[in-house]
Amino acid sequence: MDAHDWDVKYAGTELVWGAPANAVVMEFATSLPAGRALDLACGEGRNALWLATRGWQVTAVDFSSVALEKAARAAAPLPRSVRERLRWGRGDV
Secondary structure, three states: OOHHHHHHHHOOOOOOOOOOOOHHHHHHHHOOOOOEEEEEOOOOOHHHHHHHHOOOEEEEEEOOHHHHHHHHHHHOOOOHHHHOOEEEEEOOO
């Protein structure tokens, strides 16, 4: 798939993967002290958002600019302290 295909996939109003963070991410990260995280193929940002709300500094990267826009919108209502821990970037990993 190319970036356009991913943009089409994320273009709907519904979240493609849902809002809760991935269960495996939650299971492993819960027992770790907050640090720095790199979320590759972050999609709509569910894991990055979850990590940032728990004190992690997160760089989240995706191929789809549409997904990144949705992630930024999801982060907008969060407290400033959480938003400042998030960095969104578009990249072909």
